[in-house]
Amino acid sequence: MLAEQNEFLLQISEQDNVYVLMRALPKGARLPLGEHTIVCETSLGLGHKIAARAIAAGEKIIKYGAPIGSALRDIHLGEHVHLHNIKSDYIPTYTLDEERSYVSQS
Amino acid sequence: MSANPEFQGYLRQDGRKGIRNTILVAYLVECAHHVAREIVYPFRKDGAHLIGFGGCYPNQYAFDMMSRLCCHPNVGGVLLISLGCESFNRYSLAKRVKASGRPIETLVIQERGGTLSTIEKGRAWLRQTLAALEETTKLAPMTVNELIVGAICGGSDATSGITANPAIGRCFDLLVAHDASAIFEEGGELIGCERIMAERAVTPELANEILSTMEKTARYYTIMGHGSFAAGNADGGLTTIEEKSMGAYAKSGSSPIRGLLKPGDAPPRGGLYLMDVVPDGEARFGFPNINDTAEIAELIACGAHLTLFSTGRGSVVGSAISPVIKVCANPETYRRMAGDMDVDAGRILEGKATLDEVGQEIFEQTLAVARGAPTKSESLGHQEFVLTYKTFEPIGPACLPL
Numbered sequence: 001m002l003a004e005q006n007e008f009l010l011q012i013s014e015q016d017n018v019y020v021l022m023r024a025l026p027k028g029a030r031l032p033l034g035e036h037t038i039v040c041e042t043s044l045g046l047g048h049k050i051a052a053r054a055i056a057a058g059e060k061i062i063k064y065g066a067p068i069g070s071a072l073r074d075i076h077l078g079e080h081v082h083l084h085n086i087k088s089d090y091i092p093t094y095t096l097d098e099e100r101s102y103v104s105q106s
Numbered sequence: 107m108s109a110n111p112e113f114q115g116y117l118r119q120d121g122r123k124g125i126r127n128t129i130l131v132a133y134l135v136e137c138a139h140h141v142a143r144e145i146v147y148p149f150r151k152d153g154a155h156l157i158g159f160g161g162c163y164p165n166q167y168a169f170d171m172m173s174r175l176c177c178h179p180n181v182g183g184v185l186l187i188s189l190g191c192e193s194f195n196r197y198s199l200a201k202r203v204k205a206s207g208r209p210i211e212t213l214v215i216q217e218r219g220g221t222l223s224t225i226e227k228g229r230a231w232l233r234q235t236l237a238a239l240e241e242t243t244k245l246a247p248m249t250v251n252e253l254i255v256g257a258i259c260g261g262s263d264a265t266s267g268i269t270a271n272p273a274i275g276r277c278f279d280l281l282v283a284h285d286a287s288a289i290f291e292e293g294g295e296l297i298g299c300e301r302i303m304a305e306r307a308v309t310p311e312l313a314n315e316i317l318s319t320m321e322k323t324a325r326y327y328t329i330m331g332h333g334s335f336a337a338g339n340a341d342g343g344l345t346t347i348e349e350k351s352m353g354a355y356a357k358s359g360s361s362p363i364r365g366l367l368k369p370g371d372a373p374p375r376g377g378l379y380l381m382d383v384v385p386d387g388e389a390r391f392g393f394p395n396i397n398d399t400a401e402i403a404e405l406i407a408c409g410a411h412l413t414l415f416s417t418g419r420g421s422v423v424g425s426a427i428s429p430v431i432k433v434c435a436n437p438e439t440y441r442r443m444a445g446d447m448d449v450d451a452g453r454i455l456e457g458k459a460t461l462d463e464v465g466q467e468i469f470e471q472t473l474a475v476a477r478g479a480p481t482k483s484e485s486l487g488h489q490e491f492v493l494t495y496k497t498f499e500p501i502g503p504a505c506l507p508l
Contacts, residue, residue, distance in 0.1 A: 047264025
């Protein structure tokens with residue numbers, strides 16, 4: 001099941017259009033991805049996902065070979081795939097992000 | 107598979123065997139909680155465990171849960187603490203425990219002179235019963251095929267579904283190969299997995315039961331307006347309930363699904379079982395399980411001797427009725443909270459171990475705990491317990507194919 005790509009990235013199933021980060025990466029980190037090099041736009045935590053290819057708005061996000069939600073907008077290769085650009089096809093996801101950013105700013 | 111490893115179990119009158127010999131002190135309404143807690147406190151590391159039901163209105167599910175827990179094979183005796191005016195049927199519960207051959211006492215605070223004298227009497231009963239317990243309980247050899255093992259995940263992150271859950275799945279495959287019973291729970295955390303799960307059912311009728319259970323689950327959580335997804339899950343890299351579900355599903359391993367249980371139903375024979383925790387009928391009483399602890403109690407009520415608990419963010423909960431083995435998915439969390447974790451599955455991410463190796467390690471830990479080795483949460487004295495209101499219809503024959 002663990003079809004390892006390199007020491008940073010994991011593709012769990014061959015059908016997946018996302019990679020899982022095997023370690024946390026700081027902002028600006030450079031990741032080799034095939035013939036491309038991805039530059040991290042933000043710091044990314046262990047276990048977070050990046051796009052393994054360009055994903056169009058409305059397309060399913062595939063992880064474990066199964067759909068885990070849909071893209072809210074176009075996602076480019078190597079982009080962080082998270083709640084800002086994908087959504088559940090079942091029940092909306094709850095987070096404390098808004099309140100937390102308010103607390104950390106004030 | 108190799109020969110069944112053998113260990114000593116505590117033999118109960120109904121023929122079932124336990125791996126612990128715990129005395130339960132159970133309050134029958136929140137008003138009796140303080141007295142019950144005070145009775146347990148000096149004996150909390152000597153085999154006494156507090157459980158209870160807070161509600162004053164009667165509820166069949168809560169009664170059945172209390173009754174299953176009080177007659178669990180890991181339980182050697184029961185002390186009921188009643189205020190006196192609550193609706194919980196203490197007579198019926200005491201009768202059942204007595205019929206199971208266990209020592210039982212009921213103390214009614216209103217009839218025993220109030221708080222202090224009830225605490226005093228309760229402690230005296232507990233001291234005496236604990237002292238006599240090892241002598242009065244029969245021992246019998248027990249083999250791994252007699253074990254019932256539950257699995258749950260809590261405090262999940264994106265590593266849970268890559269390391270700890272599939273490693274627990276490997277352990278489940280080993281347990282099933284030894285003809286033990288393995289139960290994985292279904293909070294709202296299998297939403298999105300319904301079709302692949304139904305394909306693993308041993309009969310088409312069971313597959314239909316699984317599909318309709320999952321429809322009920324999705325409907326129920328939609329009415330609640332909130333999936334089984336906590337804010338910390340997203341911080342840990344998870345995005346949607348489907349993603350969390352796929353990771354959670356991995357802990358079921360790869361064995362065929364032999365049956366669908368509801369809380370309190372014991373697996374009739376070895377094999378892999380799914381536990382449906384979502385109430386039947388219209389959505390009442392709020393969330394199916396308000397937290398992980400409520401789900402652990404339900405696995406125990408199904409007869410689980412111990413529970414495998416996968417965590418990425420780092421959960422610390424436990425039980426002394428049926429010990430909880432913590433399998434830590436995230437290597438960073440393991441380093442921060444090693445004192446709470448029994449297995450370091452994050453080694454898989456660091457390339458230091460394979461899924462099969464960690465699965466084997468969890469299996470061996472399971473046997474060690476069955477032989478009496480305390481888990482981390484057990485040593486630390488964790489005894490979280492929650493029981494709330496629910497409504498269930500009994501399972502039909504399609505749920506447990508012969």
